[in-house]
Amino acid sequence: MAKMINRxxxxxxxxxxxKLQAKQEFLxxxxxxxxxxxxxxxxxATNRIEETHQEKLRxxxxxxxxxxxxxxxxxxxxxxxxxxxxYWEKRALNQIMIRKAKTHKLDEAQLExxxxxxxxxxxxxxxxxxxxxxxxxxxxxxxPEQAVALYENNSLLLDALFEKKTQVVKEKYAxxxxxxxxxxxxxxxxxxxxxKNHKDMIGKLTKDMPKNDNGLPEDVILRLxxxxxxxxxxxxxxxxxxxxxxxxxxxxxxxxxxxxxxxFNCITKFYNPPSGLMYFxxxxxxxxxLNEYPVHKIVKQGIVRTFQNVELIWELSVLDNxxxxxxxxxxxxxxxxxxxxRKLHQEEAVLRKKATDILAMLGLLxxxxxxPFGLPYGILKKIELARTLxxxxxxxxxxxxxxxxxxxxxxxxxxxIRKIRKEYNTTIFLxxxxxxxxxxxxxxxxxxxxxxxxxxGSPKEIQNNKIxxxxxxxxx
Amino acid sequence: MRKLxxxxxxxxxxxxxxxxxxxxxxxxxxxxLLFTLYLRSMGLVTISIINAIVMTMIYSIIALGFxxxxxxxxxxxxGTAGFVGLGSFIMGYFSGVLHYPLIYTLGxxxxxxxxxxxxxxxxxxxxxxxxxxxxxxxxxxILRAFFISYDKFTGGYSGRQFRNxxxxxxxxxxxxxxxxxxxxxxxxxxxxxxxxxxxxGRALLAMKNSDSAAQSMGISLLKYRLLxxxxxxxxxxxxxxxxxxxxxxxxxxxWNLSFSLNILAAVIVGGAQxxxxxxxxxxxxxGLNLAILNYIPFFQNNSALMVIFNGVLIIVVxxxxxxxxxxxxxxxxxxxxxxxxxxxxxxxVYKYGKDD
Numbered sequence: 001m002a003k004m005i006n007r008x009x010x011x012x013x014x015x016x017x018x019k020l021q022a023k024q025e026f027l028x029x030x031x032x033x034x035x036x037x038x039x040x041x042x043x044x045a046t047n048r049i050e051e052t053h054q055e056k057l058r059x060x061x062x063x064x065x066x067x068x069x070x071x072x073x074x075x076x077x078x079x080x081x082x083x084x085x086x087y088w089e090k091r092a093l094n095q096i097m098i099r100k101a102k103t104h105k106l107d108e109a110q111l112e113x114x115x116x117x118x119x120x121x122x123x124x125x126x127x128x129x130x131x132x133x134x135x136x137x138x139x140x141x142x143x144p145e146q147a148v149a150l151y152e153n154n155s156l157l158l159d160a161l162f163e164k165k166t167q168v169v170k171e172k173y174a175x176x177x178x179x180x181x182x183x184x185x186x187x188x189x190x191x192x193x194x195x196k197n198h199k200d201m202i203g204k205l206t207k208d209m210p211k212n213d214n215g216l217p218e219d220v221i222l223r224l225x226x227x228x229x230x231x232x233x234x235x236x237x238x239x240x241x242x243x244x245x246x247x248x249x250x251x252x253x254x255x256x257x258x259x260x261x262x263x264f265n266c267i268t269k270f271y272n273p274p275s276g277l278m279y280f281x282x283x284x285x286x287x288x289x290l291n292e293y294p295v296h297k298i299v300k301q302g303i304v305r306t307f308q309n310v311e312l313i314w315e316l317s318v319l320d321n322x323x324x325x326x327x328x329x330x331x332x333x334x335x336x337x338x339x340x341x342r343k344l345h346q347e348e349a350v351l352r353k354k355a356t357d358i359l360a361m362l363g364l365l366x367x368x369x370x371x372p373f374g375l376p377y378g379i380l381k382k383i384e385l386a387r388t389l390x391x392x393x394x395x396x397x398x399x400x401x402x403x404x405x406x407x408x409x410x411x412x413x414x415x416x417i418r419k420i421r422k423e424y425n426t427t428i429f430l431x432x433x434x435x436x437x438x439x440x441x442x443x444x445x446x447x448x449x450x451x452x453x454x455x456x457g458s459p460k461e462i463q464n465n466k467i468x469x470x471x472x473x474x475x476x
Numbered sequence: 477m478r479k480l481x482x483x484x485x486x487x488x489x490x491x492x493x494x495x496x497x498x499x500x501x502x503x504x505x506x507x508x509l510l511f512t513l514y515l516r517s518m519g520l521v522t523i524s525i526i527n528a529i530v531m532t533m534i535y536s537i538i539a540l541g542f543x544x545x546x547x548x549x550x551x552x553x554x555g556t557a558g559f560v561g562l563g564s565f566i567m568g569y570f571s572g573v574l575h576y577p578l579i580y581t582l583g584x585x586x587x588x589x590x591x592x593x594x595x596x597x598x599x600x601x602x603x604x605x606x607x608x609x610x611x612x613x614x615x616x617x618i619l620r621a622f623f624i625s626y627d628k629f630t631g632g633y634s635g636r637q638f639r640n641x642x643x644x645x646x647x648x649x650x651x652x653x654x655x656x657x658x659x660x661x662x663x664x665x666x667x668x669x670x671x672x673x674x675x676x677g678r679a680l681l682a683m684k685n686s687d688s689a690a691q692s693m694g695i696s697l698l699k700y701r702l703l704x705x706x707x708x709x710x711x712x713x714x715x716x717x718x719x720x721x722x723x724x725x726x727x728x729x730x731w732n733l734s735f736s737l738n739i740l741a742a743v744i745v746g747g748a749q750x751x752x753x754x755x756x757x758x759x760x761x762x763g764l765n766l767a768i769l770n771y772i773p774f775f776q777n778n779s780a781l782m783v784i785f786n787g788v789l790i791i792v793v794x795x796x797x798x799x800x801x802x803x804x805x806x807x808x809x810x811x812x813x814x815x816x817x818x819x820x821x822x823x824x825v826y827k828y829g830k831d832d
Contacts (some may be wrong), residue, residue, distance in 0.1 A: 045704060055482070091828040098829075227514070299694040311689035313682050315749075323675070324682045326696035330675045334703070337674035338667055344674065 010265050013198045014286060020198070022329070024191050029350040031184040033325040035177055042173040046166055060154045082129045089122055096144045205444050206285060216279050218286050221246045221395060221427050222267070227276035229262055229451075236262040237273070238451035244444075246281070249428045251419060251442035253435075253462075255472060260431040261308060266396055268305050269295045282394075300328050302394030305364035305471075306384040306401065312372050318383055319368045321346070325387040351390075360384050361423075362416065378409045385416065389424060396420070398430040402437050410434060414441045439463065447471070481486060483799050488617075499666055501752075504829035506662035509533070513654050528759075528766035530654060530722055533661040534715050535712040536758045537741050539750065540712025542670045545722070547748030549685030549704040551600055554736045555612035558619030561731030562588065563716020565623065565630050568726055572638035581717075594705035600701050622727035640718055653721050660718065665751055666713065666805060671707070680704060738762070745793050747800025756801050761786060 062074065097115050100106065106114075210269045216223055222244040229237040236259040244250045252260050265271045269288060278290040282301055293301065302327075313321050329351065332344040343351060359365050362382050367375065372383060381401060388396050401417070402410045414437055421428055432438045438445060439459045449471040455462055462468055494500060515521045518751060538556060563585055571581045602609050623630045632638055641648045647667040650655075654689050663743065671677050679700050682690040691697065720726055738761055746757020759767075765782040775782055797804045 052482070054654065088828060095827060095829050136790045232636045270691070276825055292695075295691040296694050296696040299692065305692050307692075311686040313678075313689070315681055315685065316678060320635065320678060324678045324690075324695075325693050327675055327679055327682075332675075334676065337676050340674065391694075 006205055010202060010285070013202050013205075015282065017195055017198050017202075020191050020195050024188065024195075026347070026350055027184060027187055027191070029353060030346050031180060033349050033353060034180055038177050038180070040175055042170065045173075046285050049162065049165050049169065053158065055082070056158055057155055060151055074462055075133060075137055079130060079296055082126060082133070086122060086126045089125075090119070093118055094121065111215070130288070135470075162190045192362075201228065202285065207263040216281060217243075219246050219381050220244065221281045222429070223279040224421045225261075225277040227263070227273055227278065228264055228265060229259070229271055229276075236451050237266065240276070240448065240451065240453055242453065242456055244427060244429055247421070247425070247427055248440055248443040249417065249430070249443050251438045251445040252429070252431045252448065253438055253445060254431075254448040257450075258448050260448065261399060262451075264305060264431065267397065268298050268303060269293060280395075299391060299393075303397065304388040304391060304393040304395075305397035306381075306388060306399055308399045310377070310380045311385055312380065312383060312387075314371065314373045317369050317372070318359070318364065318372055319352065319355055321372065321383060322358065322387055322390050323351055326351045326355070326392060340363075355386075355390065361388050361419075377404045378406075381405065382416075385420075389420065392424065393426055395427045395429060398428065398432075398434065400431055402432055404435040413437065417441055484528065486722060498567065498669060502662050502665045502669075506658050507823050509658050509661075510655065513651060516689075517651075517719075522748075524766050524770055526654070526830075528763035530657060531766065532755065532759045532763040533657050534718050535739065535742065536755050537661060537664045537715040537718070538712050538739055539746075539754045539758050542739055543743050543748050543751075543754050544668065544671065544680065545704050546672050546676075546743055548672065548680040549701065551701070552605070552609040552740070553596065553612040553705070553708070554609050554733065554740070555596065555616035555619070556712055556739050557731040557735035558616035559589070559592065560716040560719065561623055561714035561726065561728065562592070562619060562737070563713030563727040564720040565636075565716075566713070567717035568636065568638035568720045569629060572641050572720070572724075575642060575655060578643060580748075584752045585713050586710060589710045590706055593709035594702055596709070597702035597705035599703065601665050601698060613733060616733065620731050630726070632728060635725060637725045639724055641721055641724075648721065650722070652796055656694070657718050657722065660714065664714075668751060674679070676700070676703065718780035745790055745801055747802035748801070750802045753800045753802030755832070760801065762788060796816065 012374065023312075061071070077198045093115070097111060101111055101113075220243045224240055224242055227233070227237055227240045240263065251262065254260050269290065275289070280288050280290050280303065282288050282300060288301060290298070290301070290303075313324055316324065330344075330347055332341060332347060336344055354364070356368065359368050363384065364379065364382055364386060367383075369380065372380060375383075381404070385398075385401070398417075402413055405413060417428060417430075418441065420426065430442075442459060444456065445459055445462045447454050447462060447465070447468045454467045454471060455465045457465075512521055512526070512529060516523075538560060540554070542556060545553055566588060567581060570576045570584060576584075596612060599611055603611060608750065624632055627633075630668045643652070679690065679695045680793050682695055683697060683700055687697065707732065742757040742761040743754055744757070745760055746755070748755025764786070765775075769782050770784065775785070793801060793804075
């Protein structure tokens with residue numbers, strides 16, 4: 001009885017740690033976004049102040065009527081305006097002349113006369129306009145010395161005001177960001193303390209408790225034990241037994257119809273195998289039996305898969321597809337979603353940032369708002385790969401990732417798979433027909449034929465194995 | 477002057493942020509509908525237009541729930557009429573005859589809605605597509621037969637009139653009912669939008685597109701199918717309650733297959749994934765004859781042809797615009813903008829000549 005209670009307490013502690021870690025991650029990401037938003041707001045506020053400041057200065061300069069650079073500038077811009085207007089009028093005149101020549105059947109000489117007349121008129125107009133502009137500014141610059149003094153006085157005042165305003169705004173935002181930072185620090189410290197406490201308790205509890213790892217060595221993440229799957233009379237997988245080690249890239253190969261995809265479907269529980277056990281190391285202290293979990297809870301244990309034929313949501317954009325993949329990470333309940341609560345907005349902001357980061361890593365950023373329907377096959381495969389990364393998986397299962405890709409895309413895929421293994425610290429388990437990719441990328445390979453294991457070992461061992469050759473090429 | 481323009485600029489920015497808010501359109505629509513009631517009190521709008529508006533609003537609430545089921549979950553149900561009838565009789569009996577407080581009536585009807593939704597949802601787990609439609613059709617017919625035979629409660633073949641609804645102790649006037657219906661209609665639109673734009677809506681779409689992908693990403697088919705059915709049933713029963721409050725008469729044989737099919741047609745004609753499209757579809761199926769066709773002399777003389785007009789419209793829309801009427805409007809708008817742009821360029825070339 002005491003043992004049972006202890007085990008329950010242990011489970012509860014592990015559950016709490018997971019929740020706290022999720023909260024930690026959320027806080028870190030969300031506070032970053034908040035600080036970023038504050039910076040943006042500060043920038044826009046200072047810009048606005050500067051704009052109004054310049055506007056006011058200009059107004060003062062004009063009102064004072066002084067012949068400083070402001071008036072020169074003003075005259076210049078107005079001249080430019082008049083000249084552009086003149087240019088368009090000339091072009092319109094040209095068109096009119098062409099039409100006139102057609103309708104009235106005038107010859108070149110007559111046309112030239114009329115055109116010159118009108119052009120002269122237009123030029124006169126331009127000169128008149130320019131005169132008016134200069135005259136209006138001259139009237140303003142009557143008493144230059146007094147005006148300059150007034151202007152300088154005013155501008156000094158304005159500058160002081162401007163500096164004061166920017167100072168106030170900056171202080172306000174600095175205080176806000178400092179508050180956010182301290183808040184974040186405090187919360188994170190509290191959470192870290194909590195996690196530490198839980199871990200200490202777990203250490204105490206597990207000290208005098210028999211290990212609950214079903215005899216799984218510590219470096220093994222997945223063990224299949226005599227897995228068998230039958231469809232009617234056909235035995236698709238027959239007494240299959242192997243271990244997948246933590247952090248390796250494990251390849252499963254075999255001729256067509258050997259039962260590779262069936263093995264995947266058994267692990268992710270799309271099929272319920274009639275006999276055989278599947279152990280999975282969920283975390284350091286817990287080893288779970290995958291047979292006991294339904295399909296939709298597998299992803300929460302840390303296993304994600306891709307599909308042989310691309311299975312995306314064709315009515316949603318690529319970014320939304322990634323958000324669907326993060327479905328198990330949302331913590332807001334249904335009523336929170338019904339009223340679009342604040343927490344939902346925050347969670348979405350965090351997950352959106354995560355999704356854009358992943359898309360940037362895979363070079364898919366240009367496609368983020370595109371509906372995936374009609375995109376090239378290589379990109380669809382990459383989107384599926386990106387989808388698996390949303391949930392921080394412990395093991396990624398890839399079902400024929402290179403099917404339908406050309407040679408250069410396959411080379412890039414190998415690079416991406418290695419990168420993912422390194423950056424996300426996961427185990428990758430893949431089925432592939434492209435022997436080049438498998439031999440290039442895998443640490444361990446398991447060959448099966450008609451559901452039975454025929455060889456397991458490093459790529460070199462598999463290449464030199466006679467049984468594998470026979471299975472692929474036929475016996476001589 | 478410059479100060480004024482600056483002020484206007486800043487205000488326009490704020491105004492734009494209000495206009496671009498997703499709820500703005502719905503609330504504006506609701507306000508326009510309330511303004512129509514004011515026009516009616518001044519005598520500028522006829523009663524048949526008010527009736528058309530109310531019917532469109534009530535049936536739109538049903539169609540909104542139905543679109544979550546069909547457009548997002550990919551499940552067709554033909555039991556809608558039964559649920560609406562259930563809502564109308566529950567509201568009529570408990571609030572109109574027994575005079576229970578509103579909260580009790582709401583509790584009873586939502587309880588019934590959730591139970592019925594769960595039953596249909598469990599059925600839907602094993603059955604898909606056309607067969608699901610057939611089974612829900614059977615369920616709707618069972619409910620109709622129940623209404624007809626249990627005449628103590630529903631009045632059977634002669635229908636039953638429910639009067640004297642009270643709200644917080646006061647009798648409710650027709651105008652108050654109109655306002656209640658408008659408010660609930662706007663709330664239903666907002667709730668639907670929120671569900672569509674949240675993880676639940678995406679999960680429903682994922683389920684519609686690929687069962688296996690949805691499951692592998694942690695979406696439980698059981699949970700979301702049940703949820704979709706419960707939401708659509710709650711919407712249907714709410715609409716039934718509003719119906720009995722406005723019409724004050726419920727006729728059991730009316731809640732039959734043709735009503736459910738009309739709702740299905742409205743959702744498909746309008747556009748199953750757009751809220752504006754659904755309202756447009758409901759208006760074309762249910763409100764068009766009351767609001768517009770009644771005033772055309774040809775249809776006044778041959779009132780039977782109104783149904784034929786509807787039928788032809790459905791055929792044309794489904795054949796040429798599978799995305800619904802809303803898609804037609806969108807393409808028209810797009811083409812109009814393009815046309816204006818082209819016209820402007822042509823005018824420039826005519827006036828100033830081509831650029832070198």
